[in-house]
Amino acid sequence: MSNAYALPFAEKPRVTERAGERLEQMFRDHHPRVWRTLRRFGLTPEAAADATQQAFLIAAERLDDIRAGSERAFLFGTALRLARGAHRSARRFDLDGSMDDHLIAGKPPDDLLDQQRKLTLAERVLATLDQDLLEVFVLFELEGMTTPEIAALVGVPLGTAASRLRRAREAFREAASKLERSLRRPEAR
Amino acid sequence: MTDPERLLNGAGSDFERELLGSLANEQPSPSLSRRMRQGLVALGVLTSAKTGVAAAVAVVALLSVGVGSVWITQHRAVPPAPAALSAPARAVTAPPLPASAAPTLPTTVAVEPAPAVVAARPSAAPTPSAAGDLREQIAWLDRARAAVRRGDSRGALSELAQYRAKFPRGEFAQEVTVLKIEALVQDGQVAAASSLGKKFLASHPESPHVERIERLLGTAR
Numbered sequence: 001m002s003n004a005y006a007l008p009f010a011e012k013p014r015v016t017e018r019a020g021e022r023l024e025q026m027f028r029d030h031h032p033r034v035w036r037t038l039r040r041f042g043l044t045p046e047a048a049a050d051a052t053q054q055a056f057l058i059a060a061e062r063l064d065d066i067r068a069g070s071e072r073a074f075l076f077g078t079a080l081r082l083a084r085g086a087h088r089s090a091r092r093f094d095l096d097g098s099m100d101d102h103l104i105a106g107k108p109p110d111d112l113l114d115q116q117r118k119l120t121l122a123e124r125v126l127a128t129l130d131q132d133l134l135e136v137f138v139l140f141e142l143e144g145m146t147t148p149e150i151a152a153l154v155g156v157p158l159g160t161a162a163s164r165l166r167r168a169r170e171a172f173r174e175a176a177s178k179l180e181r182s183l184r185r186p187e188a189r
Numbered sequence: 190m191t192d193p194e195r196l197l198n199g200a201g202s203d204f205e206r207e208l209l210g211s212l213a214n215e216q217p218s219p220s221l222s223r224r225m226r227q228g229l230v231a232l233g234v235l236t237s238a239k240t241g242v243a244a245a246v247a248v249v250a251l252l253s254v255g256v257g258s259v260w261i262t263q264h265r266a267v268p269p270a271p272a273a274l275s276a277p278a279r280a281v282t283a284p285p286l287p288a289s290a291a292p293t294l295p296t297t298v299a300v301e302p303a304p305a306v307v308a309a310r311p312s313a314a315p316t317p318s319a320a321g322d323l324r325e326q327i328a329w330l331d332r333a334r335a336a337v338r339r340g341d342s343r344g345a346l347s348e349l350a351q352y353r354a355k356f357p358r359g360e361f362a363q364e365v366t367v368l369k370i371e372a373l374v375q376d377g378q379v380a381a382a383s384s385l386g387k388k389f390l391a392s393h394p395e396s397p398h399v400e401r402i403e404r405l406l407g408t409a410r
Contacts, residue, residue: 020235020236023234023235024235024236027226027229027235031217031222031225032216032217032222035216035217035221035225036213036215036216036217039215040212045217045221048217049217049221049224049225052225053225053228053229053232056225056229056234056235057229057232057234060232060233060234115211115214116363116364117327117330117361117364118207118208118210118211119211119212119215120361121208121211122208122209122211122212123212125208126212140192140195141195141196141197141209142197142209142212142213144195146192147192165193166193169193169196172196172205173196173201173202173205176202176204176205176208177202180202180204183327
């Protein structure tokens, strides 16, 4: 490893003022959703933050290739590939152990316990989906993309994307239904 | 081809919409967003003008992330972008970005989270026993919270102690800790509450529960 790698900031990408403004706008508009999508793909908050940084650095390096209006698609496509290469996170917490570095939008602190409980349960359900179904499900149900957009992003034919979405929804609903039934059963103690 | 109605928009049951709503509403905390920005400032992607962050501070912040610093080293160590990255301009200008034009990352760029937190993603559907565990955990938590609300701090602490014994790696560690601090304050065990709270704040400075715990400890003083 060269000294340059030990001092990585000596190799900053050359970003013009105009490109800097565009990147700034991209970061403001998209970084929470990029981070959240990475979380939904199974990364921890920290790993999602690192991958988000990577996505924006890659965007900076390829800025001239990103057509105005397709910034979100570029960032999500990059995030998807980063997530595929990253390790999956454990979805269990140690007591007094790891804490999610996140907030639930618009919720007052008193409501956080319930919100986080829901989030934990929701993540449990999401974790039942296979990776290829998970990607399509998250992009459609949570990020509001259309099936053609997802097909292009994931790199599969439209019919395959539609089929994956149908199976993903069935799998999600089945897992959610199981969970709901189990939560509603009278507790035995 | 017509897309189906989204579960979150009405096609799902109330329970499904609640689950999806919690997933859709999660956001990075302000401090985590700040750290992402600082890292990108340090890398020269963003300017520091928006936040006034000095480059030196940004460098320290980025390195303190740990995983991020590993990645920077890896990123700079990767060979020049493969030909596949140099997609034709036509491909990358077509909305939405075709997958073939999106960057295919060299394996050496992949984020490698710290081993301590790396594990395989659960892949099996919730088994009855796993779901039963969750239900039991939630019931325990609800009982502890109810006890705190009616002023039965001893009852709450007892419930929480039993939870810890039964679920040493329970799903709701964070809620348990916050409730325990609240119960300790209510019970007059201010020193114990303060000790646990300080330990928690030191370990988890970015936790969304920080404000709640600070308020509880402020009340206890």
